[in-house]
Amino acid sequence: MPHDASDILVELTDVSKAYGQTQAAVNAVSNVSFTVRRGERVALLGKSGSGKSTLLNMIAGLDRPTGGRICVAGSILSELSPAAMADYRRERVGMIFQAFNLIPWRTALQNVELPMVFDRRGKAERMAAAQEALTAVGLAERMRHRPSELSGGEQQRVAIARALMNRPELLLADEPTGNLDSSTAGEILESLSRFTENSETATILVTHDEELAYRFATRVLHMLDGRLDHDSGAVSV
């Protein structure tokens, strides 16, 4: 299928991140360039400390590059005002973390409803949408439970429902199965695949697990010491 420039959702150009000053600086990410198309599923694969989370956090707008630029849907992130950055994170990006990051005193339903509290939909409509999302991830019977009353796999499915609630253009997943046993990890990966396949949502999955990366992604970018390892086929297309 032919692609054109308008297919490109994310474009990183020479992105670097150094922590600390001068001689003592740690170059967590060095001159990374790649693009992600709408609907594409990309994995960032690398060992612990290779810079994957730093890179993902910069794409999420949670951290700023010290060099280069990140452009998402035509906006250069470093040029966004704080208010525009908050809109970007709320409206365009969904995130899933290894530690699930659910709010412990809210039920599954209330956690999933959360990204919608700022939009114009009324409470009843938001609740109906959250119920539908939880049903889709197989948690129809668990909606009124708090995170501590759910298994790890169930908590991550709540997090997936929450992340996809606002139909983000970009889903960022940082080791989403890192805290789960291998069969639960497989189920979570299947849920993620089901919801992102044939959808407009592009996904960037960060993992150190090679099998997981190749099972999920259509393109695997290898990271090594803060750089993309182009010899591994990690070419930007």
Ligand SMILES: Nc1ncnc2c1ncn2[C@@H]1O[C@H](COP(=O)(O)OP(=O)(O)OP(=O)(O)O)[C@@H](O)[C@H]1O
């Ligand atoms: N806030 C910080 N201050 C200083 N150095 C940092 C900071 N955050 C990360 N680093 C360093 O940057 C490098 C990349 O870290 P990063 O967490 O991005 O790697 P990673 O590939 O995601 O690793 P892991 O899989 O263990 O999370 C590491 O050497 C780390 O020690």
